[in-house]
Amino acid sequence: MKNRVNRAPWAKKRLIGILCTLYIATFSLCAQTTFDEANAAYAEGRYAEAATLYQSLLDEQPNAQLYYNLGNAEYKQGELAQAILAYERALRLKPNYKEAKYNLAFAQSRITDNVREQDFFLSSWARAVRNSLSEWTWTVGSIALFSLALIALLLFLLGREIWLRKTAFHVAWIALLFSIVSGANAFSLHQRDTLRNEAIITQGIVNAKSSPDRSGTDLFTVHEGTKVTIRETIGEWANIRVGNNEGWIRLQNLERI
Amino acid sequence: MALTGFAEDVIFKAQAPSQVVVGRPFQLTYTVNQRSRDLRAPEFTDFDVLAGPYTSTSSSMSLVNGRRTSTYEQTYTYTLMAQRAGTFTIGPATVRVDGANVQSNGVRIAVLPEDEQPAQQQNASGSQNTQSSQSARSNQGSQGSQGSVNADNLFVRTIVTKTRVHEQEALLLTYKLYFANVDVAQLTNNTKLPEFTGFLKQELEQGEVQTELEHYNGRNYQTAVLYRTVLYPQHSGDIQIDPARFEVVIRVQTQQQVRSIFDNFFATYTNVTRMLTAPGVTIHAAALPKGKPAGFSGGVGKFSLTPSISQTEVQTNDAVTIRLDITGAGNMKLLKTPSIDWPEGFEPYDPKVTNNFSTSTAGMSGTKSIEYLAIPRNAGEYTIPPVTFSYFDIEDKQYHTLRTPEYTIRVKRGAGESSVSAGSTANGGAVYYAPKEDIKQLGSDIRYIDTKPLKKNTERKVQHTDLIWLFYVVPLVLAILILIVLRKQIKENADAARVRYKRANKVAQKRLKAAAAALQANDKDRFYEEIERAAWTYLSDRLSIPTAELNKDNIAALLAQKGVSETLINEVKNVLSTAEFARYAPTTDHAMDDLYRATTQLINNLEDQRI
Numbered sequence: 118m119k120n121r122v123n124r125a126p127w128a129k130k131r132l133i134g135i136l137c138t139l140y141i142a143t144f145s146l147c148a149q150t151t152f153d154e155a156n157a158a159y160a161e162g163r164y165a166e167a168a169t170l171y172q173s174l175l176d177e178q179p180n181a182q183l184y185y186n187l188g189n190a191e192y193k194q195g196e197l198a199q200a201i202l203a204y205e206r207a208l209r210l211k212p213n214y215k216e217a218k219y220n221l222a223f224a225q226s227r228i229t230d231n232v233r234e235q236d237f238f239l240s241s242w243a244r245a246v247r248n249s250l251s252e253w254t255w256t257v258g259s260i261a262l263f264s265l266a267l268i269a270l271l272l273f274l275l276g277r278e279i280w281l282r283k284t285a286f287h288v289a290w291i292a293l294l295f296s297i298v299s300g301a302n303a304f305s306l307h308q309r310d311t312l313r314n315e316a317i318i319t320q321g322i323v324n325a326k327s328s329p330d331r332s333g334t335d336l337f338t339v340h341e342g343t344k345v346t347i348r349e350t351i352g353e354w355a356n357i358r359v360g361n362n363e364g365w366i367r368l369q370n371l372e373r374i
Numbered sequence: 375m376a377l378t379g380f381a382e383d384v385i386f387k388a389q390a391p392s393q394v395v396v397g398r399p400f401q402l403t404y405t406v407n408q409r410s411r412d413l414r415a416p417e418f419t420d421f422d423v424l425a426g427p428y429t430s431t432s433s434s435m436s437l438v439n440g441r442r443t444s445t446y447e448q449t450y451t452y453t454l455m456a457q458r459a460g461t462f463t464i465g466p467a468t469v470r471v472d473g474a475n476v477q478s479n480g481v482r483i484a485v486l487p488e489d490e491q492p493a494q495q496q497n498a499s500g501s502q503n504t505q506s507s508q509s510a511r512s513n514q515g516s517q518g519s520q521g522s523v524n525a526d527n528l529f530v531r532t533i534v535t536k537t538r539v540h541e542q543e544a545l546l547l548t549y550k551l552y553f554a555n556v557d558v559a560q561l562t563n564n565t566k567l568p569e570f571t572g573f574l575k576q577e578l579e580q581g582e583v584q585t586e587l588e589h590y591n592g593r594n595y596q597t598a599v600l601y602r603t604v605l606y607p608q609h610s611g612d613i614q615i616d617p618a619r620f621e622v623v624i625r626v627q628t629q630q631q632v633r634s635i636f637d638n639f640f641a642t643y644t645n646v647t648r649m650l651t652a653p654g655v656t657i658h659a660a661a662l663p664k665g666k667p668a669g670f671s672g673g674v675g676k677f678s679l680t681p682s683i684s685q686t687e688v689q690t691n692d693a694v695t696i697r698l699d700i701t702g703a704g705n706m707k708l709l710k711t712p713s714i715d716w717p718e719g720f721e722p723y724d725p726k727v728t729n730n731f732s733t734s735t736a737g738m739s740g741t742k743s744i745e746y747l748a749i750p751r752n753a754g755e756y757t758i759p760p761v762t763f764s765y766f767d768i769e770d771k772q773y774h775t776l777r778t779p780e781y782t783i784r785v786k787r788g789a790g791e792s793s794v795s796a797g798s799t800a801n802g803g804a805v806y807y808a809p810k811e812d813i814k815q816l817g818s819d820i821r822y823i824d825t826k827p828l829k830k831n832t833e834r835k836v837q838h839t840d841l842i843w844l845f846y847v848v849p850l851v852l853a854i855l856i857l858i859v860l861r862k863q864i865k866e867n868a869d870a871a872r873v874r875y876k877r878a879n880k881v882a883q884k885r886l887k888a889a890a891a892a893l894q895a896n897d898k899d900r901f902y903e904e905i906e907r908a909a910w911t912y913l914s915d916r917l918s919i920p921t922a923e924l925n926k927d928n929i930a931a932l933l934a935q936k937g938v939s940e941t942l943i944n945e946v947k948n949v950l951s952t953a954e955f956a957r958y959a960p961t962t963d964h965a966m967d968d969l970y971r972a973t974t975q976l977i978n979n980l981e982d983q984r985i
Contacts, residue, residue: 156825174828183828185823189823219821252835260845267853268853271857274857279918
């Protein structure tokens, strides 16, 4: 196979194309081809086509880069909610994705709702810290710090030199503190990703009801692209929280991140 | 009527009313302005010749400023009567003028059917009542002899070309006066036109009021157009046009008891004003279909766009003009001026718009010329994006978008300008500075897609989250095992040192007590041994350093580290050396007493310092 490819470089692309249709085993090669195709479609302004291609790749394997590009393609088509959703998902996979952060902020600046988080500034700061690293990093960090704390404790208990014992003691309690913080962050992220209780409103405009049925009183209105927190679901209804408002909307009007 | 002729000065024309009624005689005249003979009339296939041709001539001469002008006119008159209704053409006639044949124009005549009313009455002759016979008489009588004036023989109609239109689509509204057997003298100024709310109105020029014959509802009327306007509905939905009112003056023959042979001849007339109301009408305007293009100009009709640019190679500060000619028919007046997105570095001026519209019964048409002027201030090559102009086509009911080509303008630096505005001392010492510009934020958009080669998702997932606790427990257990194994050392390190530290004073006091006993017993060796041990063990315990490792030098250093004052340290040194020396040297009781007191004092002092 490899020989054939080398002998006829002009047929390489074609061959890859055929292979792509035949085998999924050659994923990475295929994916790159499809990815290039999608990028070309985007460059030429065929955003809908690009979005379909990115989505097809994402169906096989989630990837931050793909989500980011999908977000761009959706944004260019005017699908603000879908774009925000894709950026959020990209950031889930790669918390420090600068471009995704920028474009997310840009897309959010264009949505109708201006949700002001009424949180205490420390909690929003804490959330930012939490979201800046992945669950894996937090977990590994927490374990490493815990081990460090234990080693320092042993040094403190077993050390003969005063300075060593003193240093070990301080290292131990600081490492233990950070281990706990990291562990908490890891747990929080794990909860977020397993519960998937954050969602984006996909409907242009939705009235949140006081109770999970159609006859409920309209409490407030949310618009497309707004990020909400799902507190609980009953049947096809979800109890959501936006800022300080709480109400029931239908699950079909939102999509979980 | 148009005219034809061979020679320039020979005018030979045919004249006849454009509308006639079946069975009514009318006159067809041929007029020549030269002496002529041998008139050859065309065949009047659809008309009966009742009389003619009668020839009459007239001539006149006038002297104006010594210039003699003479007019001559020869007229041939036929009296014809149409046989049936329809539109007929009477072909050209020929006449001989100075031996040459001259041809006249043809004449088109619309023949209207007869009034139906008299025919009905003739059929229903058995049941005549006074009123109908009266109106029959008035109908048959010539104009001027009046019967009653009612809504049947004097009224105004509201005529619209269409009642179902699109928003912004032109329609023609006409108020037409119909009258039969009524002598309408004039139209007064007391006219009340509706507001035409919801429409853009474009009135048509009203020339002299001309009457025409028209067959309407089975009757022939004289008609006159009172008012005409082109209307453009400004919104969709049903738009009501209110009734209009016109006031006309009619001449009515006064009824006189005295009847004489001159009755008709000397008939007296009075002017009567009549208020006529033209009915209102409702226009159903359909909204323009959805899917308006982004740059919809509001234009409805049919338009074409002719763009032109003055020059594509200019020098800085030379004006560039782009001209758009929008030609077509439709709501020209309401067209939005498309805007040109001049690139940065151009100083645009307000576009100059020249409208050249004319309104006809079909609506407004003409050309809207827009001139965009901009002055390039910076050299370079600039691209002017296409200007789009979209409109709704009434015929195919679709939006069309016209666009100009994309112009590329090459701007060269003009003479006498340089990109580097260096200080010029020659020019009166004036120094020019290049105007500084901040980087301008022209717009904002999302960042471009990530085109780096697709990487596999490197983000590691936490697997087996339910077993994570093992990573904490296993090291903890290990640590505890290590501690258990090494607990002896911990005791040595921690407990022993601490206990000794805490017990240092007690131990020292014990030794001092023993020293006091030795002093009492005058046991010199024991006394010094106890004193020395009290001092050394105390310091050893307090500094957590084995006695073997202690000497006077490191004691001083350690004490200094702990913040003990210089004098105290000197005292410590003093006591230690005194005890050391005295042990091996002959001493007095007095010296032993002193040393005892000094040592007790020293330990107390050190205790106070909490080393």
